[in-house]
Each structure stands twice: as C-alpha cells, then as structure tokens.
Amino acid sequence: MPLLVVGISVLVLLLLMTKLKLNGFAALLLVAVGVGLVRGIPLEKIPDVLSEGIGGQVGDTMLTIGLGAMVGRVMGDSGAAQRIAGKLLNAFGPRGVQVAMVVTSMLIGVTMFYEVAFIIIVPIAFTLVRVTGAKLLWVGLPMSIALSTMHSFLPPHPGPTAVAATFHASVGLTLFYGLFIAVPVGALIALVWPRLPFIRAMNPSIPPGLVSERVFEDEEMPGLGWSLGVALFPVVLIAGAAVTDMATSGSSPFLHFVAFIGSAPIALLLTLLLAVWAFGPRIGRSLAEVSASCNSAAQAMAMILLVIGAGGAFKNVLVEGGISDYIKDQTHGWSISPIVLAWLIAVILRVALGSATVAVVTASGVVLPLLAGGGVHPEMMVLAVCCGSIAFSHVNDPGFWLFKEYFDLSVVEAIKVRTTYTTVLAVLGLGGVLAVEWALDVLSL
Structure with a gap:
C-alpha cells in the first residue's frame, strides 16, 4: 500500500537521524533511494x-536563501538589524516582542513567499533574541507561524493563485475572505504556541555564522531610514509586481520589466547591491569587510541548502512513485461536503508528498466537478484546499528543514513544533472557511 510505504519511510528516516545520528543530507538521500x-x-x-x-x-x-542570508548578514554586521530591532522594542516594549514579530511578518508575508520573507525577517528576530535575552523560539516562532499562514492561505502566493484559476474564483475576493480567516487564526496560534509547556522546554541557540555577535553603540549604527529602506526594498519590489499582476492584464515591455525586478531572486540581488553600498562605503566600511560578511553567510548556508535539496529529492521520489495518483484514485467519488472533501484530499496529499503545490493542484482537480452542483462559493473552495495544504509539515517537506536548521532543532523537536502548529492552522482554517461560507449563505438569503 503506497501510504504504508510513506509511513515506513518517515519512521526509517527518524531512526537514522535520531538513533544513529546520521547526517540529514545523507539520511534523506538514503531513504529516497529505498x-x-x-x-x-x-x-x-x-x-x-x-x-x-x-x-x-x-x-x-x-x-x-543565499542572497537573503547575505543581505541579512551585511545588515547585521553593520548594525542595521540592531537599529530595526531597537526601534521595534521601543515601539512594542520587551513584553510585546511577539506582537511585533506577528505584525511585521503578516504585513511582509501577504505578498512574499515564506522562504523569502523568512530570510528577510530572521536576522531581526535573531538580533531581538540577543538584545532581549529571550529564547529563540519565543521570538522566532511567532514570525514563522505568521508567515506560514500568509503564504498558505492567501493569493498572490502561487498555491492559492493556481487553485483560484482552476476553480475560476476571484483572486481579489479570495484574498478578501482569506484575510478574515488568516489574520485571527495566524495571530492566535503565533501567540499561543510559544507559551505551550513542551515548546518552552526547548532552548535552541542561534546557528553560528548567521548573525553578528557584536553589540553596537547608538552612534555606530546606520540611521533608521536606511536600515528600514534596505529591509523593505525587496518587499516593495515583490509586492509591487504582485499587485501590478493582479490589477492589469495584457502584455507590454513595462509589465515585463516590473515582473522581472519583482521576482524574488532579482529583487534580492538588487537589495544586496544596495546593502553593500549603503552599509559599506557609504558609512565608511570597506568592500573587503562587506565581502567578508557575505562569505560568512554563504558558509553558514551550505549545509542548510544541502539538507533542503535532499528534502526535494525525497519529495520527488514520492511523486514519481505514483503516491499522488494513488490518493487521487482512492478519494474519487467520496460523498461528503465539497469544502471538507477539498480540505481532506489536500491534507492527505500534503502528508504523503510534503509538497503543498502538488497537494493543492491535485486536490483542486479531484473536487472541481463537485463545484458546479455543490452550491459552494468557489473562493471558499480555494481557501479550503489551501488550508489543507499546510497541515502536517514533516520530514518530506523541504520547508520543514529550513525551519529546523535555522532554529537549530533536532528532528523530533522540529516535528513537535512545526508539525503541530501547521496542523492546528489547517484545522482552524477549515473551521474559518466553513464559518465564512455559512455567513455568505445567510447574507444571500
């Protein structure tokens, strides 16, 4: 049975990494071959x-990840990250650091991929940890949860946008309804999860090489305008491209240019060039010092990238092994609510394959015939599929490894933290979708 193979492979992987202490990159490749x-x-x-x-x-x-890590390290070594962290502390206070992370992450995460926003914000989270003495997960976990919610629930992120096209749903309405679900659900979990006893018992350290250890005096740091300007520069480019794509149609050289500079790699490359000058020669640091910051970030990222790549290999073997086709065949014809069915199929595919993209695309294809006669708003179907695709993030999800490595967790700890919060987000998200669908039905009577 294909799902049994998935379950056994996950158990073997956990055994190799927890009991035998095999390197994550090698363990993932070995299990993928098996x-x-x-x-x-x-x-x-x-x-x-x-x-x-x-x-x-x-x-x-x-x-x-590479460019984002370099930008973050350049900002950290120049004091820019500390300047932003200090202003956040002044605005929200030491006790409001989690709220600061949630607000920042939700604003940035509306239009940015999880990985991109994570890489941009995490240096600030690391700096807040160092300055306040708080635990890493106390500060970093609200950031990750808020970003996961925005990325998984809302267009213009790729999964929700692709499903909206399949269901012929309005992207604007999907975003509008989704915000009513994503913001309260994401904020609730982001503020509750770090307070749970099993989370508070963990005390990981910031991985070496990803953040500057120096504490700057006020006069040594760049101004807040330059610090925020560089940090938000890729956000403006990427968000501008997303909004332009949603608001316009057709083709023109200008639109192609906006799409080009708004792509994540180009936006971050431009940001790195800006950061090299703004936090280098402009403030009296030599290019050799800035280059050393970039090199340090690249060295720290090497193993993280290897593990993420191996996670991609494991995912691809599951897909090529016919797991998604098996699930599609088994769930075809189930007689339950279209919204619940869409969510459930996405959950099963997510657990089995680890790929949220494959989960949403396959699930939407399975339940599309039910939409015509089901009397369900297509935007709610989009949100149901997307909520399901966030559930049970575990070892076959490359994003799991990014989370694990940046927060320096063991595999078991990462499962306890990330797998649980993604699953609760999915369940509460489904509840929100059903509630909004009910409200829409009542209003239309």
Whole structure:
C-alpha cells in the first residue's frame, strides 16, 4: 500500500537521524533511494529522479536563501538589524516582542513567499533574541507561524493563485475572505504556541555564522531610514509586481520589466547591491569587510541548502512513485461536503508528498466537478484546499528543514513544533472557511 510505504519511510528516516545520528543530507538521500526501489522506479532512473528533485528544490530556493542570508548578514554586521530591532522594542516594549514579530511578518508575508520573507525577517528576530535575552523560539516562532499562514492561505502566493484559476474564483475576493480567516487564526496560534509547556522546554541557540555577535553603540549604527529602506526594498519590489499582476492584464515591455525586478531572486540581488553600498562605503566600511560578511553567510548556508535539496529529492521520489495518483484514485467519488472533501484530499496529499503545490493542484482537480452542483462559493473552495495544504509539515517537506536548521532543532523537536502548529492552522482554517461560507449563505438569503 503506497501510504504504508510513506509511513515506513518517515519512521526509517527518524531512526537514522535520531538513533544513529546520521547526517540529514545523507539520511534523506538514503531513504529516497529505498522508497524509489520499493515503489518500482527502475534502477537506472533513480539517480535522475534524485537529481531532478534536488535541482528543482535548490533551484527554487538557493538564490532566494543565499542572497537573503547575505543581505541579512551585511545588515547585521553593520548594525542595521540592531537599529530595526531597537526601534521595534521601543515601539512594542520587551513584553510585546511577539506582537511585533506577528505584525511585521503578516504585513511582509501577504505578498512574499515564506522562504523569502523568512530570510528577510530572521536576522531581526535573531538580533531581538540577543538584545532581549529571550529564547529563540519565543521570538522566532511567532514570525514563522505568521508567515506560514500568509503564504498558505492567501493569493498572490502561487498555491492559492493556481487553485483560484482552476476553480475560476476571484483572486481579489479570495484574498478578501482569506484575510478574515488568516489574520485571527495566524495571530492566535503565533501567540499561543510559544507559551505551550513542551515548546518552552526547548532552548535552541542561534546557528553560528548567521548573525553578528557584536553589540553596537547608538552612534555606530546606520540611521533608521536606511536600515528600514534596505529591509523593505525587496518587499516593495515583490509586492509591487504582485499587485501590478493582479490589477492589469495584457502584455507590454513595462509589465515585463516590473515582473522581472519583482521576482524574488532579482529583487534580492538588487537589495544586496544596495546593502553593500549603503552599509559599506557609504558609512565608511570597506568592500573587503562587506565581502567578508557575505562569505560568512554563504558558509553558514551550505549545509542548510544541502539538507533542503535532499528534502526535494525525497519529495520527488514520492511523486514519481505514483503516491499522488494513488490518493487521487482512492478519494474519487467520496460523498461528503465539497469544502471538507477539498480540505481532506489536500491534507492527505500534503502528508504523503510534503509538497503543498502538488497537494493543492491535485486536490483542486479531484473536487472541481463537485463545484458546479455543490452550491459552494468557489473562493471558499480555494481557501479550503489551501488550508489543507499546510497541515502536517514533516520530514518530506523541504520547508520543514529550513525551519529546523535555522532554529537549530533536532528532528523530533522540529516535528513537535512545526508539525503541530501547521496542523492546528489547517484545522482552524477549515473551521474559518466553513464559518465564512455559512455567513455568505445567510447574507444571500
């Protein structure tokens, strides 16, 4: 049974990494090869499947994570991150640091990919941890939860946008309804989860090399305008491109240019160039010092990128092994509410494959025929599928490894933290979708 293979492979991976202490990169590749053999992928094709999975995942994330880490380290070594962190502390107070992270993450995360926003904000979270003496998860977890919610629930992120196209739903209305669900649900979990006893018992450290250890005096730090300007520069480019794409149609050289500079890699590359000058020669730091900051960030990212790439290989083996087709066949014809069915299929696919994109695309295809006669608003179907796709993030999800490595958690700890919060987000999200659908039905009577 394909789902049994998935379950056993996850258990083997946990055994290799927790009991045998095998490196995560090697363990993921080893389990991926085993799954490929069991699922009948020809021997000669397994290396290509692994390479495609690594290439696709690293190709999607390396530029974003690498450039973002360099920007963050340049800001940290110049004192810019400390300047922003200090202003957040002044505005919200030491006891309001979590609220500051939630507000910042939700504003930035509305239009930015989880990974991109994570890389941009995490240096500020690290600096707040160092300045306040708070635990890493106390500050960083609200940030991650808020970003996960925005990325998974709302267009113009790729999953929700793709599903909206499948269901012929209004992207604008999906965003409008989704905000009523995502903001309260995300904020609730972001503020509650770090307070749970099993989370508070964990005390990971900031991974070395990702943040400056120096504490700057006020006169040594760049001004708030430059610090915020550089931090928000990629947000403006990416958000501007997303809004332009939603508000316009057709094709023109100007729209192509906006899409180009608003793509995450180009936006971050431009931001890095701006940061190199703004926090280098402009304030009297040599280019050699700025280059050293970039090199330090790149070295710290090497193992993180390897593990994320191996996670992509594991995911690709599951997809090529026919797991998604099996689930699609088994769930076809289930007679339950279209909203619940859409959510449930997305959950099953997410658990089995780890890919939220595959989960939403496949689930939307399965339940699309039910939409015509189901009397359900298509925007609610979009949100149901997207809520389901966030559930049960675990070892076959490359985003799981990004979270684990940046917060320096063991595999078991990361499962306790991330798998639980993503699952609760999915369940509460479904409740929100059903409530909004009911409200819309009442208002239309």
